[in-house]
Amino acid sequence: MLYAGFMSAVLPSVPAPQEPVGHPELVQLGAALGGDEPCLRADAARNRARLLEAAARLVAERGAEAVTMEAVAAEARVGKGTVFRRFGDRTGLLTALLDHSEKKFQASFLSGPPPLGPGAPPVERLRAFGCAMLRRSAEDLELQLAAEPCAPRRFTNPARSVLRHHVAVLLRQAVPEADCELLSHALMGQLDPALIHHLTKQCGLPMVRLEDAWTDLVDRVTGTAPTR
Amino acid sequence: MLYAGFMSAVLPSVPAPQEPVGHPELVQLGAALGGDEPCLRADAARNRARLLEAAARLVAERGAEAVTMEAVAAEARVGKGTVFRRFGDRTGLLTALLDHSEKKFQASFLSGPPPLGPGAPPVERLRAFGCAMLRRSAEDLELQLAAEPCAPRRFTNPARSVLRHHVAVLLRQAVPEADCELLSHALMGQLDPALIHHLTKQCGLPMVRLEDAWTDLVDRVTGTAPTR
DNA sequence: ATCAAAACCGGACCGTGGTCCAGTTTTCTT
């Protein structure tokens, strides 16, 4: 039970809007993984269910991009404001939709059987984790993407492409036997502006640590001896 | 001159909207890195300049999030439609703003002096590239983020955090001497749903290749001998 | 200089995400 302190993270999301009293979705904190609806008012719980149901129906019938806040509200015979009060924003709603499969996945690597769950050596668990996640992503990819509006643009962006391609070329010179095209994506992940921002501004990490981590990553990936 | 075929990528972006005749920004293709404005009509070029100037003024005075298409149009004394015709969408405008520094950066590692530019061994170039990019990102971070709307949410997302933390824990068991917190970000980069989607749906890569790349990455990062 | 076609301008218009608050329903207290 390693992640005991992270139970809250198993919940949908809703980054705590400016609610006067305890935010509905946040109260689930007490409800653990067992039950689903917590101390919601009767009608609120009913509407929540109807909304999720309506959203699921929409995504099934007309694709994830048809999941418009208004459309969901209409489909569930509920006011628009209710949707926002319940889920915070569009992302929150989509996240809630993904929540069930998310919980299952988390359970499988937190307490499931090896090699995904505890029991196997860490490296094997890592391998299994990646493959499991790849497969899982393939399933409800549409929702995952819909929950992250600007997702596709990140990789079709020409400027970003040039940078990544440059890394791929250098990698091919350094480790010709590897799948440098894909490896370059992993490296670029560590240089993503959004990540930089999150780590430096929000987490307060010093720049030098990022630089060290980068050179270390390069050394590991290329099999170079760490020269320091 | 390795990237000759990628010159187009040096340009802002504007993923080719449904323009009847050659799209303005796309015509720059002929203008290489030297000149700035290509075969734009006189008034169009004038307005383009005024728009960029106005946008820069806005971001300087009131921050990047004040760069609203309407605001820019108003500030430049120009119709809203003009902004969209010129830059396609908000992202296009922001990208155009970043274009200058982008070109400079690209030039520095494509044809600049070593170790960033050609001449140094690839691994050293990789190291230099990462650090350069980190520094560059720190500069105009605000714009970079503004150009990618949903950027911050990616890392504050609780579900994603749990997954990443799990990877970090496993990594610490496998390579205790490394900065596993940061390393885990690189690994997770390879499992990003948006990337999966791009590679499988858009590029048509088979799933198995992604899986192989993942296990290979894990092996490299943990220093495990590739057992296959 | 003149004229037609091509390119461009501007602002009205739409859909969507998100906010707000008056009125209603539920829950709690006594």
Add this chain to the structure above:
DNA sequence: AAGAAAACTGGACCACGGTCCGGTTTTGAT
């Protein structure tokens, strides 16, 4: 059981991104 407080509802409202098209300007051929 009754009444007050807390919580919830729903739809009017706003801002912004993006589309469209009638009217204007530029271009280039004659």
